[in-house]
Amino acid sequence: MARYTGNVCRLCRREGYKLFLKGRRCESEKCAVDRRNVPPGMNVRARTRRLSDYGVHLREKQKVKRIYGVLERQFKRYFAMAERMKGNTGVNLMSLLERRLDNVVDAAGMSLSRPHARQLIGHGHFTVNGRKVDVASYLVRPGDLITPRTGEKSKKAVEDCLTLNSDKSVPSWIQVDSGGKTVKVLNNPAREDVRFQDIQEQFIVELCSK
Numbered sequence: 001m002a003r004y005t006g007n008v009c010r011l012c013r014r015e016g017y018k019l020f021l022k023g024r025r026c027e028s029e030k031c032a033v034d035r036r037n038v039p040p041g042m043n044v045r046a047r048t049r050r051l052s053d054y055g056v057h058l059r060e061k062q063k064v065k066r067i068y069g070v071l072e073r074q075f076k077r078y079f080a081m082a083e084r085m086k087g088n089t090g091v092n093l094m095s096l097l098e099r100r101l102d103n104v105v106d107a108a109g110m111s112l113s114r115p116h117a118r119q120l121i122g123h124g125h126f127t128v129n130g131r132k133v134d135v136a137s138y139l140v141r142p143g144d145l146i147t148p149r150t151g152e153k154s155k156k157a158v159e160d161c162l163t164l165n166s167d168k169s170v171p172s173w174i175q176v177d178s179g180g181k182t183v184k185v186l187n188n189p190a191r192e193d194v195r196f197q198d199i200q201e202q203f204i205v206e207l208c209s210k
Helices: 008-015 023-027 044-048 053-068 072-084 089-098 101-107 114-122 152-164 201-208
Strands: 126-128 145-148 174-176 183-185
Touching (some): 053 072, 053 089, 053 201, 072 089, 072 201, 089 101, 089 201, 101 126, 101 183, 114 152, 145 152
Antiparallel strands (some): 126 145, 145 183, 174 183
């Protein structure tokens, strides 16, 4: 599946927002948003001009796509799924994105960032309900058990991440056992479980519904 392979710090600068695509580095003094909080590019006037309403809505959609590492076609599929579900479309959309396997692995502290979680999953380091899953966009369901594979490389990769993320809080909709060996999905994530609480999902709904 296609993915962005460029400089991820440029994405954060473009949005003027920490997307946490480099994990702990984004919390340090090396963060590009803290050091140079202007959009990338040569034209200073174009980078700093006031956005129209359409521009504000578009930037919100781009921000969410970049946080979760999805491209336009896949994002449209998520939106179509959210529209067919009962309830608020924006909340449904955020819940679907949170249920991605790469997001769950990162939220549980088993990776250094979402892109790193995607890499670990792609290399086959995780199983869901005992079956190897190497698709980062796999949507987990309540009752699913996510565990590292029994191989030495898988164990070491996950244990190193758990050690570095020992102080990381885990969202209430998943449960990590005391040894960090298994993640259980307790229920579908609610809106308050989304890590980025300042996302304006209604802007995305208004943009994509046109």
